Amino acid sequence: MSDTFQPIAPRPAPIRTEGFVPWAKANLFGNWASSLATVLLLGLALWWLPGLLNWVIFKAVWVPKVDQCQAAREIGACWGVVGEKYRLIIFGRYPFDQQWRPLVATLAMVGLLVASCIRVFWRPWLVLLWIAVMALFFALMMGGFGGLSFVPTDRWGGLPLTVMVATLSIVLAFPLAVFVALGRRSKMPAIKTICVIYVELVRGVPLISVLFMASFMFPLFMPPGMTIDVLLRVLVGITLFSAAYLAEIVRGGLQAIPKGQQEAADTLGLSYWQAQRKIILPQALALVVPGVMNNFIAIFKDTSLVTIVSLYELTGAMGLALDSDSDWRPFKIEAYLFITAIYFAFCFSMSRYSLWIEKRLSVSKNR
Amino acid sequence: MANPTTAGSAGAPPPKRNWSLRSRAVRGVLYQILALAVIGLAVWFLAHNTLQNMRVRGIQSGFDFLTQPAGFDIGELMIPYESSNPYWMAFLVGLMNTLRVAIIGIVLATVIGTLLGVGRFSHNALVRGLCYVYVEVFRNVPVLLQLLMWYLVMTSSLPGPGEARSLAGLFFISNGGLSYPVPVWGLGQGLAVAGLLAGAVLAWLWARRARTLFEQTGLPRPVLWPSLGLLLAGALAGWAIGGAPTDWNVPVPGDFAVQGGSSLTPEFLSVLIGLVLYTASYIAEVVRAGIASVPRGQTEAAGALGLAKGQQMRLVVLPQALRVIIPPMTNQFLNLTKNSSLAVAIGYPDVVSISNTAINQTGRAIECIAIIMLVYLSTSLGTSALMNWYNKRAAIKER
Numbered sequence: 194m195s196d197t198f199q200p201i202a203p204r205p206a207p208i209r210t211e212g213f214v215p216w217a218k219a220n221l222f223g224n225w226a227s228s229l230a231t232v233l234l235l236g237l238a239l240w241w242l243p244g245l246l247n248w249v250i251f252k253a254v255w256v257p258k259v260d261q262c263q264a265a266r267e268i269g270a271c272w273g274v275v276g277e278k279y280r281l282i283i284f285g286r287y288p289f290d291q292q293w294r295p296l297v298a299t300l301a302m303v304g305l306l307v308a309s310c311i312r313v314f315w316r317p318w319l320v321l322l323w324i325a326v327m328a329l330f331f332a333l334m335m336g337g338f339g340g341l342s343f344v345p346t347d348r349w350g351g352l353p354l355t356v357m358v359a360t361l362s363i364v365l366a367f368p369l370a371v372f373v374a375l376g377r378r379s380k381m382p383a384i385k386t387i388c389v390i391y392v393e394l395v396r397g398v399p400l401i402s403v404l405f406m407a408s409f410m411f412p413l414f415m416p417p418g419m420t421i422d423v424l425l426r427v428l429v430g431i432t433l434f435s436a437a438y439l440a441e442i443v444r445g446g447l448q449a450i451p452k453g454q455q456e457a458a459d460t461l462g463l464s465y466w467q468a469q470r471k472i473i474l475p476q477a478l479a480l481v482v483p484g485v486m487n488n489f490i491a492i493f494k495d496t497s498l499v500t501i502v503s504l505y506e507l508t509g510a511m512g513l514a515l516d517s518d519s520d521w522r523p524f525k526i527e528a529y530l531f532i533t534a535i536y537f538a539f540c541f542s543m544s545r546y547s548l549w550i551e552k553r554l555s556v557s558k559n560r
Numbered sequence: 561m562a563n564p565t566t567a568g569s570a571g572a573p574p575p576k577r578n579w580s581l582r583s584r585a586v587r588g589v590l591y592q593i594l595a596l597a598v599i600g601l602a603v604w605f606l607a608h609n610t611l612q613n614m615r616v617r618g619i620q621s622g623f624d625f626l627t628q629p630a631g632f633d634i635g636e637l638m639i640p641y642e643s644s645n646p647y648w649m650a651f652l653v654g655l656m657n658t659l660r661v662a663i664i665g666i667v668l669a670t671v672i673g674t675l676l677g678v679g680r681f682s683h684n685a686l687v688r689g690l691c692y693v694y695v696e697v698f699r700n701v702p703v704l705l706q707l708l709m710w711y712l713v714m715t716s717s718l719p720g721p722g723e724a725r726s727l728a729g730l731f732f733i734s735n736g737g738l739s740y741p742v743p744v745w746g747l748g749q750g751l752a753v754a755g756l757l758a759g760a761v762l763a764w765l766w767a768r769r770a771r772t773l774f775e776q777t778g779l780p781r782p783v784l785w786p787s788l789g790l791l792l793a794g795a796l797a798g799w800a801i802g803g804a805p806t807d808w809n810v811p812v813p814g815d816f817a818v819q820g821g822s823s824l825t826p827e828f829l830s831v832l833i834g835l836v837l838y839t840a841s842y843i844a845e846v847v848r849a850g851i852a853s854v855p856r857g858q859t860e861a862a863g864a865l866g867l868a869k870g871q872q873m874r875l876v877v878l879p880q881a882l883r884v885i886i887p888p889m890t891n892q893f894l895n896l897t898k899n900s901s902l903a904v905a906i907g908y909p910d911v912v913s914i915s916n917t918a919i920n921q922t923g924r925a926i927e928c929i930a931i932i933m934l935v936y937l938s939t940s941l942g943t944s945a946l947m948n949w950y951n952k953r954a955a956i957k958e959r
Contacts, residue, residue: 219683223684226684227682227683230682234690380588381592384592387595387599396940397941398898399899399932400898402901405919405925405932413609414609415613417609494700494701497702498902500905501904508704508705529708529712536700541700544696
């Protein structure tokens with residue numbers, strides 16, 4: 194037995210698995226196909242990006258001057274068109290000197306939407322807040338009292354109209370959707386048939402045909418001599434349309450509630466409505482929040498269709514702002530990109546929220 | 561609610577009917593009568609008003625206008641039509657245009673969407689990121705806006721037909737549309753198609769035979785390459801028998817327009833591209849969710865059984881993923897079809913656009929909107945029936 198200490202050979206250092214180089218090795222050059230894709234994509238980027246960046250940023254014209262924009266055509270974007278026209282695009286035909294009113298009204302509405310997304314605020318008084326903000330919105334937009342000049346609804350336009358139509362139609366559609374969803378699960382044949390026909394009929398036709406109906410046929414439905422504002426007609430149309438889709442979402446939530454819950458409620462002697470209100474709906478509606486959110490995003494995007502029945506929401510207001518101005522019309526694509534960015538900002542943040550709330554709501558289900 | 565007391569075992573005496581208002585059955589019947597009465601009253605009210613309004617304003621009603629001459633031209637025709645033809649032919653042209661953009665769109669959107677959805681699982685971070693960015697951008701912008709933008713790009717950023725941009729001297733693109741070469745139709749082409757069909761039948765027979773052999777002997781036979789070979793051989797044989805024609809009708813740029821070949825209008829192209837790119841982003845999410853729903857253990861188990869990567873995908877993962885994918889995919893197909901109605905915004909003569917013109921010319925709003933709804937309802941129901949049939953085939957076969 195030798196007394197000298199014989200150390201074993203040192204182990205090699207562990208392979209680095211963190212940091213950029215190992216990440217790139219695994220994720221960019223994992224095998225030959227992956228390496229090829231990386232090289233191809235980087236090559237494409239090198240080929241395209243300089244021109245694109247020049248167009249978007251470096252050679253773009255940022256001041257609202259027509260002659261500069263004309264000089265830079267095909268080379269750089271003309272963001273000056275946004276600076277020149279943004280008030281017309283965002284507020285449509287609303288009287289120019291009164292545009293602080295739609296601004297305040299829209300900010301209040303968006304603030305309310307954001308507040309409604311936070312769980313701490315899910316309290317009964319939120320309903321009162323909704324009613325108050327809606328009243329504020331319409332009072333501000335309409336005017337006609339206390340020194341505010343009256344603005345008829347056909348002058349409303351742009352982003353306030355988009356936000357209002359989307360929000361109001363979902364809020365009004367929701368109670369209807371709950372009733373239709375309950376009706377579709379009802380054991381009463383007549384009620385069930387009515388609900389099934391309504392849902393399938395509406396889901397089978399495009400929104401534009403509903404809007405056509407609101408604009409062409411609705412006036413015929415009313416008693417002679419009675420006219421209804423076009424905005425109201427369109428609101429009714431979109432509400433009935435989204436209620437059918439929402440009803441299917443709510444029905445999905447109702448189906449996810451185990452049968453035992455209803456049976457337990459029956460055992461306790463609760464009536465049908467008591468059982469729905471106290472046992473079934475609170476559980477089912479919590480489940481459908483992400484679905485409702487996605488439906489809200491869909492309706493928010495679909496409001497762009499009302500421009501076809503001549504209500505000038507964001508898309509329509511943009512067309513209105515540029516089509517009549519031959520100087521700026523050539524730069525329509527930049528204006529399109531501007532409203533695309535607005536829609537994207539709204540829809541993307543809502544879809545992120547929907548994902549987040551989906552995770553939050555399923556916390557209680559995970560063990 | 562139905563009366564639960566009526567459900568009793570056969571031996572028990574029939575429960576006594578209780579005709580008081582406290583009985584659930586009685587109240588159920590009352591509620592139903594009430595609901596029907598309210599709906600009936602509402603329908604009567606609306607119909608009454610409508611009839612009265614129509615009488616007051618002197619609006620005629622009925623579908624008799626369908627046989628009168630339409631009096632307007634349509635820019636995009638799949639069947640012969642001119643402005644002296646009756647309205648029903650105009651509607652038929654519109655229906656064909658709707659179906660054309662919907663069917664081509666569904667095929668393209670499925671292919672692109674599936675590639676994007678699978679791309680989300682790529683080992684390459686750039687591919688993954690690119691697919692993610694694509695999906696988020698295209699999903700979160702209204703499809704109408706996208707259609708309008710594509711139309712703007714098509715009509716204002718492309719050169720005029722006089723100086724059409726050429727791709728390899730065969731394709732010409734300008735703000736007048738895309739022109740592409742087509743073969744001059746003759747005996748050779750007909751025989752080639754016949755040969756292709758014969759090859760397809762042979763390939764199908766071989767696939768069946770290969771499967772039987774595999775089940776009997778356990779030895780896998782190649783299917784993909786022989787099938788492709790059979791298809792190609794059939795087509796080539798037909799083409800050779802027909803005299804191997806090589807005549808193509810190639811578009812030629814002229815001073816004012818591109819002559820010859822076949823062409824697609826900018827309206828059709830913008831509707832198609834807009835709808836395909838928008839729907840593909842949704843289909844990508846559907847496919848991604850479907851693949852993600854198959855537990856990783858399934859792939860690992862397939863690997864443990866010795867299946868190759870392609871076999872794991874084809875035999876284990878895809879059949880399970882398809883069950884999750886098909887229902888939402890059906891919804892996307894229906895959405896694409898319904899969204900094709902937005903073509904009215906850029907002047908593609910689909911059925912909505914034709915109806916819009918007809919409403920403005922004849923004032924028969926109710927009839928024209930009824931036609932629109934009927935068209936979309938029947939296409940929707942037809943598509944869902946087809947997809948339900950396919951879904952049943954793909955569903956779990958429980959023994």
